[in-house]
Amino acid sequence: MSKTASAPHRFNKSGLSLEKAIKFFFASNAGLTIVILVLIIVFLLKEGLGFFPGYRRELEIYRIAGLEFVDLSRQNLTTHEQLASVLNRAYYAEINGKCARELKRSREAAALFNAFSDQTTATRDLILNNLTAGIDPDSEMLATLRKNHAANVQKALAKLPPTPHLTLTERTALIDSLRSRDVTAKDDPPLVATLTEQYAAAQQVQAKPLAGLRATIDAFEATGSDLSTLVSEMTTAVTATKESLQNADILEKDRKTLLAAAARAKDPAERARLMADAQASLAEQADIDGPMQSLMLRKPTCIEAHNALRQTSSEILTQLPTALSQPEAERLLRAARKAAPVFLTTLGQAPGQISQWRHDTRVPLSAAIRSFLTGKDWVTGGEWQDFYGILPLLVGSLMISMVALCLAIPAGVGAAIYINQFASGHEQSLVKPVIEFIQAIPSVVLGFIGILVFGSVLRDLSQLDSLAWVPGFPIEERLNIFTAGCLLALMSIPTIFSLAEDALNNVPSAYSEASDALGASRIQTSFRVVIPAAFSGILAAVLLGLGRVIGETMVVLLVAGNRIKIPDFSSGIGAFLQPSHTLTGIIAQELGEVPLGSVHYRALFVVGILLFTIVLGINATAHKFVSRTQH
């Protein structure tokens, strides 16, 4: 073949060279893409892999400076505080639940009052302050205020907040009084004041039978004070050690850079100067032994404090009531009662951990890798210690994707099946472009809609009394996993729809013809022949949709709520209504602010590598399914 082509022939010379040029053009394009891809991977790896040694060193400092030792106690202190806070919330939930009527009435009246005075507050306060200070108000200012107030009243009248718990007489009276109210009036309107008083009085009445609980909680809160003092003392000490260690590291790094520069310098004078600088930058050996010794001397005190805390806590916690009357309070109390034994067990283990702890145990590289892959904390830029644990981000990404897929698979695949198998030509030409149009909405715009419309509507809905049975309701956060998942579902529906529709379209018509000829109905043909034949193509469509969802950044950054914390699964599927952060979101949010080359910067690159690997894996699997359909 090549022989004939290369044989001299007077017709084929020019044709061949053009052909070659065209070939070369396309080949070079393909080549360029591959080169760029390789460069990206190399860059990612180069920037990312430096993370693990750097993180290892940080963890090492964490240990040898004694921060790890302090954290042994601090963790328990945090758990103690959390437990106390849950108890407090239970206490107030019980009281407020019992005076719910007063609370609602007082809130509604206040809302009505606010509707009339909202925008004028700042100026009004200024004038009032002046008045109390004996300065007469500027008449011009007063006039503007009056005018604004009048406009405000009109606006408020047009759109009054609902007050389902006030009687009609009360409402009208309040509105009338607010209408005619002077703008400089200081006191709250009588009804508002009365209702506030009533609420306070009801609270007091309800608090009486709960005095025992209050005392228990107060006693429990007080038990932590010894350990707390100890921890804050130790904190100051170890922070100083850590700082000096870090400074030594920086100086050492400078010295190495200078030495390297000196080795490269050609001019002898220049070299000498650099060498001298390097000498000057020689780090003083940070003094860690002294502080460490005094820290270790505290071990017995620490152990003692733990034992005391455990002793008193276990006594106090047995005095908790077994039940409360309000559901929310009861739920919190139950959570506290469940957490209490766990807390006591941990306290019991603490003395052992404390006495065994050693500052000179080596920190291997694998510890850094493990801490990254299984760490539950992603803490950065803190005063204390940075942790780069991927779990909260990974869990967030996965939960959001799960929500998105749960919604997008039925919608996208269902629409594809309907459009491909059952819709009339007219419906097809209407629905297909509409679904594909969703893809054209920029994700920022979608995120924006998500926050303003969807999130708010969801939150308002969750506050309806009639929906209180839904787990996780009422939700406090407008931005949460569920909202983000819904929007991502919307974004991935077109992908899933188009690809699934293609897969259905690619099923040879001979199959459906054979099925029809055997007496199958339309639905039978679709569900017994066409859809099974397209199954792997549909699966590929779903996987590619998943790839899109996991890799999406803008929407999750705007809508997921960006709280770096593994959601609390104790409330069941209510966990999906909590805010979360994601792999993509964290990179977008933090990469712009980190110092170049820092451990944090490199950590973000490793997150990027992880993300890249996940999406690559998903796409590769999808392609395997696609190629399976084609054979």
Add this chain to the structure above:
Amino acid sequence: MVNHLANIADPLPPAIRIDRLCFAYQAKPALHGVTLDLPARQVTAFIGPSGCGKTTLLRCFNRINDRIPGARITGGSIHIHGIDINRPDIDLQELRRRVGMVFQKYNPFPKSIYENVVYSLRLSGIRKRSQLDESAEAALRSAALWDEVKDRLHSSAMGLSGGQQQRLCIARAIVSQPDILLMDEPCAALDPIATLKIEELLHQLKEQFTIVIVTHNMAQATRCADHTAFMYLGKLVEFGPTLQIFQTPHDPQTLAYVTGSFG
């Protein structure tokens, strides 16, 4: 056209009566007034040059042409066992259960051999395993495929040879005991040995079924068919017992076609 049915001793009433049938694809007419009675429990072959409307006519019998948008019968009628099948209230699924079809290009489903065979039984809601097994075996035996596949009933039908796949399609079409079997060039994609097997099969099957077969192979028509219809340009030119059509055709066009000097 002349009706030669009178010459043949035929105790059964015709299975399919076609009366002045006209058919069009959108604006394009494909059949012009075809009148024909197809005898029951016999093999009838449709022959004719490419594009003359054989497939179109065959596909009218189970109304599978309904799948093509715009294709419709524009005049005349088809009666199967006395029922006008072009009535709008006809139960298409029932019709197609009574009139089976085998396509030119074998098209088993991407399922196991067994599932292919029992497909139409499952459609009619039969779940009993023993009944499915029995019918499947009977159909596969009738299609002369049983011995070749009995050990791998549950492996994919896609792993069979072309001839086996076509016989599987025949088994699939006859498993629910239709009255009529339509075959559109069933051997076009097969080698001579596979063709021979299917022809033998036709001889056995006509005991039970009325068979209509479209073929381009004259020898095949003479070997298998009791009657032959010659079509040309959407019209039926001549219909009669196969021997008569091939040896003493009445129409000069038929003569030209069967002697190969057509053109």
